[in-house]
Amino acid sequence: MSVCSVGKWGLLVLFLFLFSGEFSVALAQDGAESPWSWGLLISIFALGLGGFSAIVGMWVGRDTARPVTLALAMTGLIGAAIGVGMFQSYLDSVDSIQKRADLSRMMGMVKEIAIASGDMELAALIEAESGETLEMPPPVVAEEEVEEEAEEAAENEEAAEDAATTEDGADAPQEG
Secondary structure, three states: OOHHHHHHHHHHHHHHOOOOOOOOHHHHHOOOOOOOOOHHHHHHHHHHHHHHHHHHHHOOOOOOOOOOHHHHHHHHHHHHHHHHHHHHHHHHHHHHHHHHHHHHHHHHHHHHHHHHHHHHHHHHHHHHOOOOOOOOOHHHHHHHHHHHHHHHHHHHHHHHHHHHHHHOOOOOOOOO
């Protein structure tokens, strides 16, 4: 099998991957987000093709006076570098999915905190960042605080009136 026919088969496989609807459905059958996106597949294919061409180029332009073991060692090193690059691409994709899930979970928790606390500034921040509008509960807590403040003010007024009448001497005991 020549190098030219290997490249043709590689292009055929890439073409089939790009235009195969069944492949993308098979990637995410369980409903979870799959790390195998088209970008990752194309990157891995390109990395493999580039590594393969480096190995072929090394063997074609090899100095025949040097031992074959050096060429084999270089082939192994190039292959290991390609494998590490492919695996790192996959791990980056998995990490990206995990970060999106963590961010979504944290935004949900912040939304719950904003709704439970009734903090309008936090709700405005969430709306600015996520674009979602939060339905805040009516300010029941604020009305209770207003009623408590009104009661305290009325008690303070009564205490002030009692103090004023005591100073005037109207309520002072009379001797006689």
